[in-house]
Amino acid sequence: MVESAKLPYTNELGFYEMRFESIGGLGANLAGQILAEAMVLGQGLNGASFSSYGSEKKGSPIKSFVRLCAADREVRTSSPVERPHLLAIFHEALTGLDGTTEGLTSESTVVVNTTRTPAEMRDILQLPSGRIGVVDALGIAVQEKTRLNTAMLGAITQAAGFIDREVVRKTIADALSQRYPSLVEPNLRTFDRGYHELVLEDFAPDGKYDWIPFTRFVPALGYANVPLGGTIINPGNTILKDLSPSRQGFVPLFHRDECIDCGKCEMTCPDYCFVWEEGVDKRGRPAMVLQGIDYQHCKGCLKCVEICPVEALTMEREEPELVRRTSIELVGPPEALVAMERSKFHLYGEPESPGYWDKIS
């Protein structure tokens, strides 16, 4: 009989709960499943693992949940985790999205895939207190040629404090050994590096930030104010979305001096991010001229870099400064967008810059 792991905290229903904030394709769901399976089958607990589901897509924000309790407790609830004891953020860009840090308390531990320090992360997340762990999961995965979810799993195992590392390692090995035996070793290495390279820091309450009490999200739209039948009367409103978290570390960079305005990038871009304006060609005749890239909607597929016949588009490691400096602003400053999202009335009113539709012609 396995000795049951001791849960450091539990909620009123007896659960220790985790929420993983991620992007479809990064493997947060699988990480949650492996972790919960390890705890249930290997560490004498009961539990559940599931995700927020939509259609099968890569690049969109998803949440994955793990719920753990004593072995003799039943898991009855199937609703999402709202007040996580452990929050893991698989992609740093998610820190800017509404709802990512919702429901944290002074008991919570936060693990972030980032190259920043815990103190920097604390300020970005505006956490009043608690434990913050940082790990360069992407860097580890790139070096080990694996996926970052295994590195995050290592970091989460370390941060949680009650998880037996060997049990998780064994679960990873079992999950991979049948179909992908060659991936076992690199993944265990990735896991171990995540485990060891996590940097943890505790922050005592110092009055720098205040806790925002948890409230369940209630949409601004409801039966009394939307058109009948589900019709959308302000279509095209996806322009208000910020898709930059879909990118996985790389962006195309536009070099105006090299560009011959051939239009191939525009023909190949799935996200309609190339901004053209009427201008003049080299001989001074009226012609369309490429202005640049709208990074708010670019998902970083880099097809444009491949198709560009000259050196006008290059693949670069994404740096916030670089993107900020070179992006064609379409909807207005990102802060305005965040503010609109936060107000939960983001579908009402006009976009910030009225010239937007002229720019995308």
Add this chain to the structure above:
Amino acid sequence: MRAQTTIPTMEEQEEERAIELVQKVDFKKGNEMAAIAARQINYHLMGYFPITPSTEIAEEVDEMYADGEHQIRMVPADGEHGAAGICYGATLGGGRVLNATSAQGLLYAMEQLPVQSGTRFPMVLNVVTRSVSGPLDIRGDHSDIMMALNTGWIILLARDPQVVYDMNIIAVRLGEHPEVRLPVIVASDGFFTSHQKRRVRYFQEARVVQEFVGLYWTPIHALDPHKPVTIGPYMNDPDLINNKYQLKQAMDAAERVLPQIFQEYGDLSGRYYPLVEQYCMEDAEVALFILNSAAETAKDAVDKLRAEGYKVGIISPNVIRPFPAEEIRKALERVKAVLIADRADSYGAHGGNMALEVKAALKDDPQSRTLCLARVYGLGGKDFYTEDAEELLRQALQAAQTGQVEIPFDYHGANPGHPDPKLEPLQPPISRENSTLGLTKVEVDEATGRPKVRVGTPRQLTAMPKRIAPGHGACPGCGIFPTLNQFLKGIEGPVVLPFQTGCGMVVTTAYPYSAHRVTYIHNLFQNGAATLSGLVEMYRERRRRGELPIEEELTFIMISGDGGMDIGMGPVIGTALRGHPMIILEYDNQGYMNTGNQLSYATPLGHATSTSHVGPAEVGKSFQHKDTAQIMAATHIPYVFTSVEGMGTDLVRKGAKAQWYVRNGGFVYGKVLSVCPLSWRYEERLGTEVVQAAVDCCFFPIYEVERGITTINYDPEERGKRIPAAEWLKMMGKTRHLTRPEHADILAAFEAEVERRWRRLKAMHEHPLL
């Protein structure tokens, strides 16, 4: 050491039995448990069609098949109507049959269900419950299963992944019982149960399950030439009522034998199920009647209210057809107030179906004084928290305390929204002038009567306003959107864009967002062509009556994936034969990508998908790809074309030509091979190269058929660019296995088919009569 003896002692026999009965503790989802039960039962056949959230059952069963873990014959259907037909036909053959579906799938199959029960052929259907469309919602509620109440099928409920396994085994015994002989649905909650991993137990040895269900027996089947039978005669009055009375008797029998089967299964597994599960009902004065996963959630609310001293409890049936009215009456005997919560409405009936049936059951007890409240909750998968259950129990408590039901029927959880909304268009509509660049030049060749179309350069074409806005949620590197962009650059003036269900619609219209700047319509997966033909004819009629301006000339383009062209093939052909002036543009990404990469008929031979795995017993898809362009050419419509992105302005030109044909009264179909980096498994940035390779190996020829005349627009052989198919296949994770020596036979069969179709096309190109 054990003695060498041929006859084991009693003790040894018991020990062996105990070992055999060992149950494995595991951590699985509801869908996985349904698949494990299927593997152990070893059904003869599974006919299926993918639909979220039930699809994983077929995926899991297929994966286990590929690994040689069972012998269930897997038959991928062209739609749920077809799947239900396949299953019906298979049951006529005298074997065990499984199917799984949800929501629209159940409704599309529904016409088959009463035939299955009325002609008395048992089978098992897992309904992983999900909201029924209008608008489309893929999350879990009970609006689908409630539609099945009158089909004559037994309906067992499975509240968590463990019960999914148990009920799937029990279903076989129950349906095949000689006194019953009815098909059985096992209904579990979509996502809440189907996709949530829980601690579970199942028999280590499949033999235990097989012994429990026993050998399949049928009094009648269609495969015995020595005993010919007529199945499904034409039966009017006065006979049909007797057939239905037999069905009613079978339901009565099911109610009688189910407790015995539950008992027997309990003795075997240690898990005993009553007809109606009761939690804290011994002394309860107030009860919540609620089905499946939400009933589990509600138990936590009961514990909380009990701690506060309230005598509350939960009633939750494990079977709703037959409806255990007697047990429910008994459970409510001393209850002052019950709130019946339905996860579906029976619109206009003043309560969901369960509310109506519980009330009806109570009416049969003249002594009953129980007050009833009906509530609808959790529609469209809206989460049901412990607090929600608590609120519902408190409403019932109040009724019990006051002796009055203030609001007999209401919704719980509907949200009015913010009081002062201002929902206004964000952008001006695209004007006719803005979308008529004057770049398209059409000259009609006098000799052939065919149009010659010229379009601008890619640089000039950047001035065309996009009918779809950025910010849609497609995966990085998706092929659909360059395809749409290029095709629509060739279309001038106003457009109406209906989409069949698929990635393209899901990622552009997640409420309350829409990426479409022109009018967009979504109806059903399979019915876009019929829908659009109705819209086009209404447009023509209203213009004729002078109700709409003549000078506006709308162009109607239906967008479909290859999946939509499977399930919707019938309506598409019907629409083509009627010849409405409209365009169907298919983006073919070789599978049902929106639901997680299941095979479509367009998936080529040997390609790996989530329903055509690669393993010792199976190597990808088992049949060759569908040639939709040739099927459509055979309807003799004026214009059929194929194209891919990356072929210069070929797709723009074909868009312009399509519009010319439509403006001249014709129907147009075009097929574009469209990459899917997620499911094809290649690096996103390489999409254009991957489709180019598909073209250069002659798998996907670029051609058009105009009024029966075939023209190849790009001949890789003439250009000296032809590559072997293996060059294309090795670029993608879904096909790399085909380039390994052990699968040389499949590669050869694929190459031979590609070559045959290509040669045939070349002959058509060379000869005007072909």
